[in-house]
C-alpha cells in the first residue's frame with residue numbers, strides 16, 4: 001500500500017511540477033544561475049562555520065566538498081592545509097577508516113600528495129586498516145570492522161589515488177550485499193551509495209576487471225544496487241528523496257551516468273531547494289559536490305588540476321564556536337510564556353539495557369514542562385538539566401552535537417554503542433539529531449542504548 005501511494009504521489013508531483021530544469025547530477029550539464037548562486041551560499045556558509053584554527057569540525061570533509069564544487073572559493077587554503085595536516089597527525093591512530101579516507105581524498109583534491117602529506121603516507125595507513133576489516137573479534141566477518149559507509153569511502157580513496165584494489169576486496173563487497181541490493185544491516189541508502197561509488201571506481205581499473213568473473217560480479221552488484229536505490233525514492237510533501245534529504249546527495253552521485261531514472265531531476269531539485277539556517281558542515285559538504293554533479297570519481301582524472309584560491313576577503317576571521325549555548329537563564333521558563341511564545345510539554349525516557357524492547361520498563365522517565373515551542377530537543381534536555389532532573393553530555397561532530405552520555409551512562413563507542421533517539425509513540429528513529437530536532441507537544445522521546 002505504502003509503495004502504491006508513494007509511486008502515485010511521485011507521478012502526481014512529476015505531472016504537477018512547473019519546474020522541469022535539468023541538474024548537473026542528472027544530465028552532466030553545468031549549473032544554471034540559480035544553482036550557481038545556491039552553491040555560493042553553501043560555500044559562504046561553510047566559511048562562516050570555519051573554526052579559529054582555519055579548519056572545520058571535519059576539516060577534510062569540508063575541504064573535499066569545496067574542492068569538488070567551487071575550488072577557487074577555498075580562500076586561506078594554505079592555512080587550512082596546515083591545520084588539516086596537524087589534525088591528521090593528532091588523530092591518525094584513533095580515528096575511523098572513513099575519516100582517514102577523507103584525509104586522502106581532500107589531499108588529492110587539493111593537488112597534494114597523499115603518499116607524503118606533511119610527511120605522512122595516508123595511503124599506507126588506509127591499506128594497513130584494510131587488512132583487518134573482515135577479520136576482527138578473532139573471527140572472519142561479513143561486515144567490515146568500520147562498517148560499509150566508511151569501507152566504501154576507503155575503497156574510493158584508494159581507487160581515486162591510483163591504487164589497485166584486488167579480487168579479495170571485490171568479492172567481499174559483492175558477498176556483503178543484501179538480497180535487495182543494499183549494504184548494511186539497516187539496508188541503508190547511505191551505505192549503499194558509498195559502496196556503489198566504490199564499485200564504480202574499481203570498474204575503471206584495468207587489471208582486475210579484465211577477468212570475466214569479476215566483471216560479471218561487479219555488473220550484477222551494480223544492477224542490484226541501482227534497483228535498491230531507485231526503489232528507495234519517496235515523496236515527502238513537495239519533495240522527492242532517495243532515502244531521505246541527507247542520503248539523496250550521495251545517491252545522486254552514486255547513480256550519476258549509470259541510471260536514467262525518472263525522478264532524478266525531482267530529487268536533485270528538492271536537494272537544491274535552499275539551505276536550512278541550522279544546517280551543519282556535514283550536510284553542507286556532502287551536498288555541494290552533488291549540486292555541482294561531481295563525485296570523488298572525478299579525482300581519478302589525470303587532468304585534475306588545482307587553481308589558485310581567491311584572496312582572503314578583508315576582515316575575514318574564522319571564529320565559529322560549535323558548542324551551542326545552553327544557559328539556564330535562557331532556558332528556564334518564567335511564570336507565563338513570553339508574548340508570541342507557546343509552551344509545550346515533552347516526555348523524556350531512558351533505556352539503558354542493550355537490546356531492551358521499547359515496551360519494557362524505562363530506567364528514567366520525566367516530563368519537561370513549559371518548553372518553548374520550536375526549541376530543539378537539546379534545549380528541552382538542557383532545560384531539564386537546569387532543574388536537576390536529567391543529566392547528559394554531547395560531543396561535537398560534523399552533524400552537530402551528538403548525545404554521548406545520558407543519565408550518567410556513557411555509550412561505549414569502542415564497542416559500537418550509541419544513544420539512539422527514538423519517538424516512543426511511533427517507535428521510529430528521529431530523523432535529525434538532538435541539536436536540530438524540534439519536539440512537538442506531548443511527544444515522548446526515548447534515549448535507547450543501542451549498538452550499530
Ligand code: B12
Nearest residue numbers: 098099246247398399400401402403418420421430431433
Ligand atoms: C555511521 C553513522 C552513524 C553512526 C556513527 C558512529 C560513530 N559515532 O562513529 C551511528 C549509528 C552511531 C549514528 C547515529 C545517529 N545518526 Co547517523 N549516520 C552515520 C552515517 C551513515 C555515516 C557517518 C560517517 O561515518 N561519516 C564518515 C566520517 C568520516 O565523517 P564524520 O563527519 O566524521 O562523521 C561523523 C558524524 O557523521 C557523526 N554522526 C553520525 N550520525 C550522526 C547523527 C547526528 C545527529 C550527529 C550529531 C552526528 C552523527 O558520526 C561520525 C563519526 O564521528 C551518516 C550518513 C551520512 N550521509 O553522513 C548518518 C547520519 C549522519 N546520521 C543521522 C542520524 C539522524 C543519526 C541519529 C540521530 C539517528 C537516531 N535517531 O538515533 C543518531 C545520532 C544519535 C545521537 N546519539 O546523537 C543522519 C543525520 C541527519 C541530520 N541532518 O541530522 C545521517 C545523515 C543519516 C541520514 N541520511 O539521515 N550514525
